[in-house]
Amino acid sequence: MATPIIISIVGLRLLLHHSLKNSPYCYPQKSEVLFPTSLLSNGSGNSIRRLQLSWCVFSTTIGLDCLKNLTSLSLHDVRITGDELRCLLSNSTALEHLNLTYCSKISCLNIPSHMKRLRCLSLVLCERIQVLLAESLHVKQIELSMESAISYARVKLPSVVPNLERLSICSPCEVLSLFQTVKSFLVLSYVALTLHGAAFSDAYDCFSLVSFLNAAPSLETFVLALSQLRMQLKSIIGDPSPLRQMVGHCHNHLKTVKIIGFCSAKSLVELACYILENAASLDCLTLDTTLGFPRCSANKLVKCLLPMGRDMVVESNKALLAIGEFIEGKVPPAVKLNVLGPCNLCSLFV
Structure with missing residues (x-):
């Protein structure tokens, strides 16, 4: 059975089928399907509004002259580095939603300064991402799912995304310090912690x-x-000590x-x-x-x-x-x- 890589485009759906040596039920990271970047060269991707890639390898260090109208990008279990992602987004001035899931090769996410329309950022189980280098004044919503996500968000995010309004966090491992210094989220109105x-x-x-x-x-x-x-x-229950107050x-x-x-x-x-x-x-x-x-x-x-x-x-x-x-x-x-x-x-x- 072939495993599909789906590119979702407003008004057009392109489905590419690649035969894999592994079983279709194997863990997706074993996939070695190389996404054909030629599909996005020479301005051919300028009509794309939504792009979703899953279970593939994306490799290019050359800036793409397309995706100028891209508003939503979702990468699920895609083998792509931070530099390669930056090349992919080199002309994506209209991007509003960026979703990265199981992208374990990205160690540093640098939001380009030209992405002024970016509103929503979702990082789910991208194990190596530690730092958001670029400041983004326009990001309003962030979803984080990784180890020590709460500690990371409390220390790093206020200075990186000062206009954050909605924050959703899922953490499988957390050590919290009661007296940890926290910077202020001045306009944050919604927080969901799991x-x-x-x-x-x-x-x-x-x-x-x-x-x-x-x-x-x-x-x-x-x-x-x-x-x-x-x-x-x-x-x-059964604890005689008084409740702490702050x-x-x-x-x-x-x-x-x-x-x-x-x-x-x-x-x-x-x-x-x-x-x-x-x-x-x-x-x-x-x-x-x-x-x-x-x-x-x-x-x-x-x-x-x-x-x-x-x-x-x-x-x-x-x-x-x-x-x-x-x-x-x-x-x-x-x-x-x-x-x-x-x-x-x-x-x-x-």
């Missing part, structure tokens, strides 16, 4: 995210998703906060309490003690589509106890508190 189970350790401190909130004075929406199949953090900023714009995978971790309870005490404009706080699973019983289903395991249900019940004991009493009258637990069917497994 932490996988591997990110958690005894040194992990959810309360350290307070410094992230304090660095975003214009923040309106904050979403935190914790994906851990088994509780690994220190629980507040002198924080008055978050006059923060209206919506949602924590998915809320557990009985003491540092997470401290974070929720901090938000309630310092977000004067807060309208709604949602604490979901599941992993965001649909409420099967609410839909009158016979069984759960995604049943929670016994350990997860037990921890969810502990989280509900922690919310009742430490959080509910601190909710101001004007704030709506939504507390979500496992569905009735999931609870039967305990």
Whole structure:
């Protein structure tokens, strides 16, 4: 079976088929298909608006005299270096969206100064990317998925993309320092953080995210998703020590906060309490003690589509106890508190 490389163009779809020696189900990085750059030479690519390449090798060190009307570029598992990407984008003055996924050969992303229309940047599992060299005053939205993505974003991004409005981060490994110095995201209004189970350790401190909130004075929406199949953090249940407090900023714009995978971790309870005490404009706080699973019983289903395991249900019940004991009493009258637990069917497994 041939593996396709798809170039998506507004009004035209070009499908190139290349026979591969490997099975079509092999891991895409084994592909050695060389993308024919001649298709993009001599101005032949100037009609392209959207370009998507997957599972191929892109190799050229010569600037291409095309792609002047390109608005969206997506590279998925493409073997391309930072220099080669710069050559590809050498004339892309109209580019608005740049999505890079599994592009492991790019160690440094340099956004050319002529890309003044770039608004959205997505870097997903590009393991070697460490630095954004060029300053881009026009980027409004960034998606990052890599190790230590939160630490990287807090330190590097404010000076690189000062006009950032939306930030989405997925981190499989993170070590956060409570007193880490953070530069300010002056216009950032939306933040979504996703932490996988591997990110958690005894040194992990959810309360350290307070410094992230304090660095975003214009923040309106904050979403935190914790994906851990088994509780690994220190629980507040049975802990006699008082909750930590921090002198924080008055978050006059923060209206919506949602924590998915809320557990009985003491540092997470401290974070929720901090938000309630310092977000004067807060309208709604949602604490979901599941992993965001649909409420099967609410839909009158016979069984759960995604049943929670016994350990997860037990921890969810502990989280509900922690919310009742430490959080509910601190909710101001004007704030709506939504507390979500496992569905009735999931609870039967305990």
